[in-house]
Amino acid sequence: MLRLGGLGLWLGLAIAAAAVLTARLLGWWSPGAGIRLFIPEELARYRGGPRDPGLYLALLGRVYDVSSGRRHYEPGAHYSGFAGRDASRAFVTGDYSEGGLVDDVSGLSFSEMLTLQNWISFYEKNYEFVGKVIGRFYGEDGLPTTELAQVEAMITRGLEANKQELKEKKKFPPCNVEWSSTRGSRFWCSQKSGGVSRDWTGVPRKLYKPGTKESHCVCVRTTGPPSDQRLDSPAHRNRGDLDHPNLREYAGCPPHATTCFLPL
Structure with missing residues (x-):
């Protein structure tokens, strides 16, 4: 509803x-x-x-x-x-x-x-x-x-x-996902993926629930300070939320690619 x-x-x-x-x-x-x-x-x-x-x-x-x-x-x-x-x-x-x-x-x-x-x-x-x-x-x-x-x-x-x-969904919007019997799974980010409109695109990452092996694909902001820091904070590395401890890269996917493939 x-x-x-x-x-x-x-x-x-x-x-x-x-x-x-x-x-x-x-x-x-x-x-x-x-x-x-x-x-x-x-x-x-x-x-x-x-x-x-x-x-x-x-x-x-x-x-x-x-x-x-x-x-x-x-x-x-x-x-x-x-x-x-x-x-x-x-x-x-x-x-x-x-x-x-x-x-x-x-x-x-x-x-x-x-x-x-x-x-x-x-x-x-x-x-x-x-x-x-x-x-x-x-x-x-x-x-x-x-x-x-x-x-x-x-x-x-x-x-x-x-x-x-x-x-959390605003911070880490879900990826777009599709599956093909010939190519396997495709994960990609856009400025509206996950139903969250924003002014950044992000890159696909696996987000793990703390203490578990469960993960799902989210889009992660790659520039500016982490979400838990002030925008004018001088102590950040201009990597957005990429350094969040519960995130992992997809194997074989370039770190800054907006689309990742998981072959069959």
Whole structure:
């Protein structure tokens, strides 16, 4: 659901949106007097059938009226399994079996929690919020549970990890890559490779994760100071980020070539 263009603006908007979402999830903003609380058995009646009182679904304990999207959620529709329940886990896993359509999100990764955040934002924008489900995420008083607080913490940590990843991607944009059955792999850099627009091209290098043997191709700036030094620092060697300790050259590729080949 997301991507990269103006990096600073994107990060600012993402963090601001996350702060709003976090406040809503934790109940810091009162949704108004008389907010409706559902028990799961009551919510199960809202599956959009002919005699049902409505068409609702819940995500992280928040209930939305999805009647305007009936063709997606009514009985027999592709996403009918989400109706009348909180199936938060399935929004990430895609497991639409009865065993997968559950609200238990324990064990999900930071990135998967961010996916849930994106879904919450989608429903907040497109459907009417009508109440909360008493159970895993909200108590009988309508206040958030410790489990919801843990979800919020995961989302916050995921946003920080995502922010760091985007910062790293701006520093070391991924290479363009193609493979041919006759020539093998080709890695090359351009001023837009990796989806990162910049005023330099860079050269391909293998970037290793610290403490592992895993690497991927990145484009490395070859002039100016390293990224962690000031532009006016007199103590650099005008080699950009080439001396970063986690970088390695591709065997057989000239050090300043913008394209490298790995033959079959």
